[in-house]
Amino acid sequence: MRYWLMKSEPDEFGIEDLRNRPDRTEPWDGVRNYQARNFMRDEMSVGDRAFFYHSNCKEPGIVGIMTISRAGYPDDTAFDPEDKHYDPKSDPEKPRWYRVDVTFERTLDRCISLAELKQHAQALEGLHLLRRGNRLSVMPVSADHWRYILSLE
DNA sequence: GCCAACGTTGGC
């Protein structure tokens, strides 16, 4: 079982949106970055857990926990010309982009903000989120970092 | 294969 962190802009899709979905489950689609795709396509398994991170908002940070409820499968929003994340280079015969399904587990008691995480840079050394210029929206979190971050809650 | 131009991400 592995741990992850996945970013979403709360104005687009936040933790409360996930909670309100049928079965509290939603495909994590629209990711158009190869490194993030590879994690979803190749390395995520059902039962893995992930931090839900709110990005590009007033208080960026970790706000909840979700579980991976379906392993990597083609992201067919890439095939839809009407879709915001349409990619004409993704061929249904050979999909370029993948997604997983995620299921709401719980919200944290409070947002563990990016600013707070930065104050623990030493204990969280290597956490991708804290690396300079980080833009990756799906990233692994070590078991040690996972536990440490939850201990801040 | 290099690299400048461009578009996007995301914190502030």
Add this chain to the structure above:
DNA sequence: GCCAACGTTGGC
């Protein structure tokens, strides 16, 4: 809204 950092594109 600004802008630094980054990934992608495309000319050569």
